[in-house]
Amino acid sequence: MLSETVTGVDFDTFYRAERKSLVRFVMWLGCSDPGTADDIAQTAFIRAFPAWETIQFPQAWLRKVAQNEYARYCRAAARETSLDAEPGRADRQAGTSAAMALEQQSDTRDLLAAIADLPPKQRQVMAWHWDGFSDAETAVALGDSTEAVRKNRNRAMKNLRRSLTQGREEGK
Amino acid sequence: MNRRPWRIGVPSVTEDEVNSLVTRVRIDIAEILDDVLDTEAGLTRIYATYGRQSPSSAAAPSQLRNTRRQGR
Numbered sequence: 001m002l003s004e005t006v007t008g009v010d011f012d013t014f015y016r017a018e019r020k021s022l023v024r025f026v027m028w029l030g031c032s033d034p035g036t037a038d039d040i041a042q043t044a045f046i047r048a049f050p051a052w053e054t055i056q057f058p059q060a061w062l063r064k065v066a067q068n069e070y071a072r073y074c075r076a077a078a079r080e081t082s083l084d085a086e087p088g089r090a091d092r093q094a095g096t097s098a099a100m101a102l103e104q105q106s107d108t109r110d111l112l113a114a115i116a117d118l119p120p121k122q123r124q125v126m127a128w129h130w131d132g133f134s135d136a137e138t139a140v141a142l143g144d145s146t147e148a149v150r151k152n153r154n155r156a157m158k159n160l161r162r163s164l165t166q167g168r169e170e171g172k
Numbered sequence: 173m174n175r176r177p178w179r180i181g182v183p184s185v186t187e188d189e190v191n192s193l194v195t196r197v198r199i200d201i202a203e204i205l206d207d208v209l210d211t212e213a214g215l216t217r218i219y220a221t222y223g224r225q226s227p228s229s230a231a232a233p234s235q236l237r238n239t240r241r242q243g244r
Contacts, residue, residue, distance in 0.1 A: 023205055
């Protein structure tokens, strides 16, 4: 995936094809509000636009920028609300129709809640993993070792299973 | 000793179930985003950020450049 270069793909075509997956990536990072996730994805595309000809691996480049933007958003939200930077809380002020539509999907609600409970590094690793990046590619993108990515992915899966099992028990 | 009796009989969520859930949620999110994302408006905003007009809302930039050159 990281080896997919931008050569020959114009910005508009790429934007039309990739916008939705970048918004979803931000949601995988723990952003439960689609409107906020879209704003963050849009910011990443705005950054990419003037540098488009020089960006070699656009999928990875945009995800790195979006990930940094989301971290910045969480820090700002935490400062404003005097809460910790737990993203599930930071996003909930947005009552958009898309957010409400997602809230009505129990699968989506349960998974996003379980993701929001993960530590940030585990959320990041799973977001890259679910978007099809290998552990080695994720390691390059996050500046970690492949082994660290693999361990965080395994821990994240264990935590997700535990959290979703707990939800199943409570719903019984 | 301290075990909660209501835990008995509740099977743990497996890794395969998590992966299936992710697949279903991926589809749910895509359907919802299809309804709310206006791609052309998003593109127009990006172009506008840099003081340009999106090709989809006007003539292509290359055509504009050619027009300007011809006008000189």
